[in-house]
Amino acid sequence: MKFTILIVDDEKNIREGLAADFEMDGYAVRLAENGRDALGQISRGDIDLVITDLRMPGGVSGEDVLRHVTAETPGIPVIVLTGHGSIDAAVQAMHDGAYDFLTKPLNLEQLEMIVKRALEGRELSLKHQQLLSEVSSERGVDSVVGKSAAMQRVMMLVRKVADARISVLITGESGVGKNVVANAIHSLSARHDNALITVHCAALSESLLESELFGHEKGAFTGAESLHKGKFELAHGGTIFLDEIGEISQSVQVKLLRVLQERKFERVGGEQTIEVDVRIIAATNRNLEEEVKAGRFREDLFFRLNGIRIEVPPLRERKDDIPLLMNSFLTKFNKDNNKSIKGFDSRARTAIYKYDWPGNIRELEHCVESSVVMASGDEITVDDLPPTVSRASSSSVMSIPLGITLSEAERIVIEQNLAANKGNKSKTADILGIGRKTLHRKLSEYGLDD
Ligand SMILES: Nc1ncnc2c1ncn2[C@@H]1O[C@H](COP(=O)(O)OP(=O)(O)OP(=O)(O)O)[C@@H](O)[C@H]1O
Ligand SMILES: [Mg+2]
Missing domain, CATH: 3.40.50.2300 (Response regulator)
Structure with missing residues (x-):
């Protein structure tokens, strides 16, 4: 040096x-x-x-x-x-x-x-320092694939908030990577040696909730045969991740509020007040502001959770990330399935770009997985893709001029679909949602047979 x-x-x-x-x-x-x-x-x-x-x-x-x-x-x-x-x-x-x-x-x-x-x-x-940054790049950040401007903004926020104790609320549609972002925050924080404890709020039954979150003393209730530590206690020194926070009931909201405010609680059946040092991250695909307005979510709890907001954008708004994600999933599923598929052919790629990905990255991940399983050649073709996705490639647009009659429009629709299906009448009838006989009748009506 x-x-x-x-x-x-x-x-x-x-x-x-x-x-x-x-x-x-x-x-x-x-x-x-x-x-x-x-x-x-x-x-x-x-x-x-x-x-x-x-x-x-x-x-x-x-x-x-x-x-x-x-x-x-x-x-x-x-x-x-x-x-x-x-x-x-x-x-x-x-x-x-x-x-x-x-x-x-x-x-x-x-x-x-x-x-x-x-x-x-x-x-x-x-x-x-270099070692630390290498370790931290293995730690969680590398698993977040995506170089789009939108994703870089997300990761910039992740780095900024990682070491603070302020609560972070991660929002975004289902499958955009909220759990991935929560993991990255914890991995980059000074707390990474301690636990990241996830609470699946949607799955919490109200009766089990208290002992699940706060633990119970031996003999606290029938069946409580030994002391049980709750999630907050297990997360001491680390991070607690309240996933799907939008799903919790009003009474659970009240209980959470106290521990978020005071970082203190008692085990069920216990007298002793336990204090914990935990970092809180919550995630939801609901619009919590609207839930608050509708009176379904406590405003005070919302403010506690919403210290810093990280909004993870849907995949259709960051399509630049698709190639990187496709390749990373391809590598993963090649390995899982003992295959060595080299890539996607151009029609498959076009279909993937064209598609809107309502299920976001999770849907893309499943699409690559099933395509890897389906593919028989060394490239994934459009026929290997799930039908919802492959349809996106064939959905070309037809234009029907204004000012024509309905039957003229019908004629154009039939003619063009027939052409797109290379004259295959039963396929055309299927797509148009009519019987084959009806199609034949219309074809002769319009003088389109042969
Ligand atoms: N940036 C990313 N890089 C690599 N994989 C990702 C990325 N984002 C998401 N994934 C993968 O996509 C899948 C869905 O991500 P995740 O579970 O984090 O989404 P979510 O937003 O929490 O969804 P939900 O609202 O349904 O809980 C996971 O398998 C995850 O590994
Ligand atoms: Mg999730």
Whole structure:
């Protein structure tokens, strides 16, 4: 790793003397003759270490540079050079976060040693950071496929909220990837070593709910043979994901509200109040604002949940993501089915792009899975696709001019469908929803037979 050192001093001799010295040691060196110049260079982002004089002409002192670096780019060590005898200034500099200080006249060997040690530390922390980001990219984010602008916006929000404790409400149609987004938030958060506990709210029966969420003490009710920890307790230190939150009944809403407000509860049959540190993520495909207006969802609970809103857009609004998703699912289902299908032929691709995907990514995933199973060649063809999707490719448009009679329009409809089906009469009759006999009669009426 070649490191870049910024030397900040108003004395030309010192600047250039140090520059020559450090260049000889294999470092890249930049020079600044005052504080302002130094801040400009630091802001370009490629400096690894700063050596700065304290007293310099111009408005920006060495102290200012030091404070700027510790506040804005805390990973960069700053070594302070002070005039002889200004020990107070040196102490203050250490207090402000300097890595070390040296008094002038400089002992070059000592300075070199300090620089070397500081940069070893920096190298370690850079490697550590890289490792962390590699791990975190395996952790959940990589599983979110999609490079469309819409998806990038979602992921930008995910990264921003990951480390906060604010509640996140994820909304979007069924199958858009709300669970995937919730996972990504947890994986990117500092809580990722602790549990992500999912509560399927729609499946919660009211009678079981309390003990499910809050646990129960041994003997709390008939059948409670041992102490049972609830989901909130299990999620301590981690995240609780309230999936399908829009489905919960009014009475459950009340119970949830208290724990969301106070992060406190008692186990069923227990006296002791248990406090937990949990991050709350909720998801729903309902419009909760409307549920609130209609009086079906408590407004106070809604506000608790809706700290930050992440709206995951439907697939039809981000069709750019389709190719990436198709390929990623193809790889997955090839593996699951021991196949090695190379891709989709062009008609299959066209059908997939044309289709509207009301079931979103889940529907696309199932489409690829069943196509992989159906395909007999090494490419998926339009015949391998589920009929709902393959129909999208054949749905070409016919135009019927204004001002014609109904029977003229009927003639055009029959004629064009027959042509599209290459003259196959029974198929045409099926598509038009009429019997074959009726079709034959109409064909001869319109003079279309043969
Ligand atoms: N961006 C994505 N990348 C890869 N796979 C995805 C992505 N989004 C969703 N999926 C996959 O699509 C399927 C549906 O996603 P998910 O369960 O997260 O949707 P949902 O919005 O929670 O749906 P529902 O409202 O029905 O609960 C899952 O199998 C998931 O792995
Ligand atoms: Mg879901």
